[in-house]
Amino acid sequence: MVVDPRRLVPRTDAVLADPRLAAAAGRLGPAIVRSAVAAARQRARDGEIPPGDVPDTAVAALPERACGLHPVVNATGVLLHTNLGRAPLSAAARDAVAAAAGCVDVEYDLATGRRGPRGRGALDALRAACPAAGAAQVVNNNAAALALAATALAAGREIVIGRGELVEIGDGFRLPDLLASTGARLREVGTTNRTTAADYAGAVGAETGFIMKVHPSNFRIEGFTAAADVADLVPLGVPVVVDIGSGLLAPDPALPDEPDAASVLAAGAALVTASGDKLLGGPQAGLLLGEPGIVERLRRHPLYRALRVDKMTLAALEATLRGPRPPVTRMLHADVAGLRERAEALAGEFRAHGVDARAADSTAAVGGGGAPGVGLPSAAVSLPSSCEPALRARGVIGRVEDGRLLLDLRSAGPAADGALREAVLGAAAPAAREGN
Numbered sequence: 001m002v003v004d005p006r007r008l009v010p011r012t013d014a015v016l017a018d019p020r021l022a023a024a025a026g027r028l029g030p031a032i033v034r035s036a037v038a039a040a041r042q043r044a045r046d047g048e049i050p051p052g053d054v055p056d057t058a059v060a061a062l063p064e065r066a067c068g069l070h071p072v073v074n075a076t077g078v079l080l081h082t083n084l085g086r087a088p089l090s091a092a093a094r095d096a097v098a099a100a101a102g103c104v105d106v107e108y109d110l111a112t113g114r115r116g117p118r119g120r121g122a123l124d125a126l127r128a129a130c131p132a133a134g135a136a137q138v139v140n141n142n143a144a145a146l147a148l149a150a151t152a153l154a155a156g157r158e159i160v161i162g163r164g165e166l167v168e169i170g171d172g173f174r175l176p177d178l179l180a181s182t183g184a185r186l187r188e189v190g191t192t193n194r195t196t197a198a199d200y201a202g203a204v205g206a207e208t209g210f211i212m213k214v215h216p217s218n219f220r221i222e223g224f225t226a227a228a229d230v231a232d233l234v235p236l237g238v239p240v241v242v243d244i245g246s247g248l249l250a251p252d253p254a255l256p257d258e259p260d261a262a263s264v265l266a267a268g269a270a271l272v273t274a275s276g277d278k279l280l281g282g283p284q285a286g287l288l289l290g291e292p293g294i295v296e297r298l299r300r301h302p303l304y305r306a307l308r309v310d311k312m313t314l315a316a317l318e319a320t321l322r323g324p325r326p327p328v329t330r331m332l333h334a335d336v337a338g339l340r341e342r343a344e345a346l347a348g349e350f351r352a353h354g355v356d357a358r359a360a361d362s363t364a365a366v367g368g369g370g371a372p373g374v375g376l377p378s379a380a381v382s383l384p385s386s387c388e389p390a391l392r393a394r395g396v397i398g399r400v401e402d403g404r405l406l407l408d409l410r411s412a413g414p415a416a417d418g419a420l421r422e423a424v425l426g427a428a429a430p431a432a433r434e435g436n
């Protein structure tokens with residue numbers, strides 16, 4: 001009589017006793033290990049694997065960590081890719097996050113043993129990096145910074161804003177809707193393409209909470225255009241709040257059209273808001289920089305408490321500001337000849353393994369987070385587009401252009417070369433060799 005192999009499937013408890021799985025249960029938690037074991041037993045019952053392979057199959061199926069986020073290589077050429085987590089943190093910032101993940105003195109004074117000001121290190125670092133700001137605060141993201149400013153300074157009153165600056169930031173979210181959701185009324189002035197200081201002057205009055213300027217960070221209007229400068233609006237006598245978007249604290253010659261906090265504050269803005277995870281190169285955060293009286297009003301508003309950042313964000317932000325140049329800054333300033341050299345070297349290695357690879361010129365972009373329309377000369381490894389799914393499965397995200405998969409090396413820094421090599425040689429080789 002033949003024994004049905006399904007009856008030989010080992011019992012769950014027996015499989016869980018495997019030392020590798022027992023260790024994994026300690027590291028990942030029992031639920032994750034149990035579900036890997038259940039899946040492996042099911043495969044054995046379905047006859048897909050021999051019953052004796054259940055433990056090995058479960059071990060092979062274990063995730064690396066108890067979190068479903070997969071680290072990826074951003075080879076898209078978009079330096080700040082919102083879907084891929086925007087700015088990658090520097091090693092210093094990652095280390096700071098790991099250290100802050102335990103118990104830390106985020107709101108405690110080690111010298112006195114009493115409660116201390118929350119996140120002082122990050123705020124000091126922010127003011128040191130942007131001396132034009134009399135005061136600084138940090139909230140969850142730039143959208144939160146805007147919501148707080150609108151609530152604290154203009155709820156029930158008017159925000160005067162140019163029609164060319166009514167921006168949709170992505171995923172259907174529109175800044176004018178966000179501002180209006182706080183109870184402030186938007187007073188639109190000017191036209192889509194032209195708005196002058198006189199337009200603002202005509203709208204400012206007793207109902208004005210502030211004038212809002214928003215950097216059109218993800219689109220460009222060209223041709224017959226005009227926009228008022230901050231300096232022309234300051235004399236109107238109401239606070240000018242400027243959303244600069246990307247978080248450059250000082251001008252960057254590589255992006256001459258990108259606004260920066262120092263220049264906008266020097267022009268007389270009362271408050272600047274920006275993201276922490278765009279060109280600043282840090283964690284997701286909303287920066288509030290400006291006049292001490294206004295920043296303090298925001299910090300004292302009850303809504304602030306709902307928007308404040310956690311200890312890991314404060315740690316990453318401080319380390320980004322005090323530490324070595326973050327990856328985004330290095331990518332932005334990388335010399336194209338060096339990128340080309342890396343592309344040639346990688347493509348040569350891949351060809352030596354029979355992969356249809358070559359170095360190609362590419363054009364990278366800052367991304368939705370800044371500098372719209374600015375092309376950054378770059379270099380890429382060009383592969384058959386048929387490699388795309390296999391590389392994506394291994395966490396390498398490129399972009400398909402003219403029937404080829406381009407792995408852009410401006411957004412994937414030199415530290416990614418090892419991962420690119422492993423992914424291409426490991427997974428893409430069979431598809432690439434077909435030469436399609």
Ligand SMILES: *Cc1c(COP(=O)(O)O)cnc(C)c1O
Nearest residue numbers: 141142143169215217243245275
């Ligand atoms: C990106 C952006 C925002 C939104 O910032 P988050 O930090 O993602 O909330 C708001 N305004 C402008 C101009 C932006 O570019």
